[in-house]
Amino acid sequence: MSATHTSSNMNAYGPNLGTGTWAVVAEFDSPEKLVSAAEAARRAGFKKMDAYSPFPIHGLSDAIGFRDMKVPFSVFAGGLTGGAFGYGLQFYVHVLDYPMNVGGKPLVSLPSMIPITYECTILFAGLTAFFSMLAYNRLPKPYHSIFNTPGFERATQDRFFLAIEKEDPQFDPEKTAQFLRELDALNVSEVEA
Amino acid sequence: MAHEETLETRTAPSADFSKLTYPFGLVGVVLVGVCLAMMFNPATQHQWMGSFLYGWAFWLSVSLGAMGLTLLHHTVRGQWTLSILRFLEGMASWQNFVALTVLFVPFLLNPVVLYEWADHNVVANDPVLMRKEWFLHQPAWQIRIVFVLLSFAVMAWGFRNSAMRQEKSHDFKLESGRSSWGAASLVYFFLASTLLWTDVGMSLEPHWSSTMYGPWQLVAGAGAALSLGITLLCINAKNKPFTDIITKDLTRDIGNMMFAFTMLWGYTTVSQFLIIWNGNLPEFTSYFARRSSAVHPAGMEANHWGALGLLLILGRFFIPFFVLLAPRVKAKPERLMKITGFIFVIHMFDILMLIVPSLADRVKQGPVNPAANLTDIIGLLAVGSIWIALFSLKTQKATLLPGYDHRLQEAKAHVH
Structure with a gap:
């Protein structure tokens, strides 16, 4: 449990959920920016990341380093x-x-x-x-932290999101957010679990 | 990275098949001459006609398979076969079908050597063949074979001509026209090829019949044509224009298609065997009895056609099946072409197993017989050289990738 955590982060899903940081999420306005940001993050050594988009994007799973056999x-x-x-x-x-x-x-x-x-x-x-x-995929999953991202409803319309998760060994709330800001993101937010 | 790719792409050499035309054409004419001389000599004609029919049937099966895949491509306007469309058109060109018709003339003139139903003395003493005489009847047989082969030549010319006109005019109406004609042509193609395989191959054993024979051979031939197309594509992966389209998605898709045809070969082959095995009736089991090491007619104890059957089960099904299952094989052209090349070579044994044990003398000799093996290779090369010369001639006549359809180039550009 981090020091920045406040009781306002408690939510309807129970006392153990909504506690602490889950990830830093960046919002982009085009698929190209999302793919190049994902590639940049992978080059920077991030491993635990995920991307969210309104439609399948060619090459995106390669860009986030997704390889699962x-x-x-x-x-x-x-x-x-x-x-x-x-x-x-x-x-x-x-x-x-x-x-x-x-x-x-x-x-x-x-x-x-x-x-x-x-x-x-x-x-x-x-x-x-x-x-x-x-x-x-741990489905069905009634609760997912990504929905705590501000403006995430547009992930089904016209916005493209890249989440770098706390579990990543290189994760640092400030530095990771700064890194994503430099990749031409519209918004970068620290998202609660 | 992307920049380096384009530099490499720009300086890549062009794929070139033109140097094959004259050497193969010349070798083909010489070998066909040798075969003709031996086929018209009564002392050697049985063995040489058998071997020449084997070679002819092998290249026919590749041409028919390529024709089927071309029609399927046009009908669905597919992307999977787009990269090898020009190879398929080259394999199933009207020139190849006309050449196959001409090369079949020795059999049309003298069917009695290999086809026992053509011998009136045999038929007069055989009630089964007498009942089948309405179909296995010389003039009708000759007309059917020539008609079907020439109708395929006309179809091949029509589709290729439409594609060439679209190259010039970029008129999409031509493409949708090919789609409609392709669907109708596929129906005719299946019926007519079944008739052709029945006449050419199945009637070598006139007491036996199988309703699976035509589709079975079309599937085998389509697999062979696909394997040859993929091999040629992969060999030229670093050459223009293929270097502009080769991605690991493309090799994966086309490798999966090869996988599907491997499955289909297994499916049709096992189905035919299973139904005959289950029924267990002498007139149907004769086909497998002749090709078996365990159950065989008298006098064939040491002939071991079964060993060749085992080679096919492993080489045409299990090995390609497990190799093509692995994504890493399909990720790189230099890996994919090894297994597709292997499949193409195994197809030569598949047709050997189909045709040669049907021949009265050859079935008793077994699969290993140096003199007969040599004439089989000559038969394969004689028809094959002509076929390859015409194939290379055809592939020179147009760009190696369709110019009116840029989906593959766009797919590659999108990745980088």
Whole structure:
């Protein structure tokens, strides 16, 4: 809890929320300025940052250094699990639990097992993609500190925001705010958590 | 950084395919001459006609695949195939289809050597072939093949001509016209190519049939055409005009398309096998029995076509599948072209597996037979040299990227 914190920062979400600084947020009036500011911040060594814009901006995720392989690898693991499950289920049913001669074919007939193995791979991979994306993004999220930013409602209209978060090792409320001001920001505000 | 890029871009050499035309043209004429001489000699004709048909079918499949992708590109006005459109047009040019028609003449004149249904004595003693005679009938077969190939030549000419007129006039109406004609042409293209593959390939084993044959070969050919287009694009990634468009988004998109066609190949191949395996009826399983090391007709105990099947399962599906799954492969042209080049080479074995075991003598020899392997390579090179010469001739006739569509250049400019 920082010394600058005052009781007026208490909000409707409870006593533990709205305490202390979350980030310094800069507001820009064009996507180009946002991308170049993000690139400058990344060059300056900031790592914990996020950008908010009314529409997808080409190259922005590269500019903020966003690179996350968690979802692809989870999907791959989910697919493998699904394949193993589909094959295992059929093996258990057709070979171990209730062996039945179908058309004189061997009990372990790989071709007949392909469709279900394949479908289970797709199903598990698809479900893993959906739920792991939600989990890694910590969604659903009823409260997010970015909404404490003054004028943030225009992030869905015509303004572009860059937040450098307190968790960044280089974060310093004054210096970071000064750095962002020099990047041609319209406003820079220290935002409460 | 951006400044250095533009300097490098400005001084990049231009991609040039013109030096391929004469050497390949010359080699092609000589090799086709050799093949013709051997094909009209009764002592050698069975083996040489088989090998020449193999080479012909391989390049046909690439041309048909490229034609399908070109039609798809025009129909949806796609961005993914825009970077390789001129290569696809070169592979499926009207000149290539006319050349393929001409090179098929030896088979049109003398189908009896490879196609048993063309032999009246065989048909007279075979009730199954007698029932199929209304379709597998020499003049009708000859007319169908020539008609379909020439209709593709006309289609290829029409779409290319429209694109060339748009290069001059920048008239968007031409592009939307190609979109409408493309959709209708795709329908005709699928029906007609199925007919062509049925006549040329499936009728080599006239007792057997598969409704999957045409789509299966179109998918395989489209994958091969795409792999060749991507390989040519990636080899020239540092040359004009491709250096103006290559980004990691572009290679990722086109790599994903290659991935999709790898999946589609696996899907059609397994579907056909699965249905036949499940039905387990002798007249349908014969195709796989001839190509199997485990279940094989008498006299074929040591022929091991199954080894070639294993090569295809790994090389045409599992290896490309897992390699193309990795984003790092698709991020750089020099990485992507290694796997697409590999796919193109494996396609040669795919068509080998399709055509050669259908031939009566060759199926007994197995996949490894030095004399036959040599004639197969000559057949592949003979048709291929002519095909490559015409391809390079076609690619010289226009800019290597469409001049009326700047989406790719804009995408690259936006990144920097």
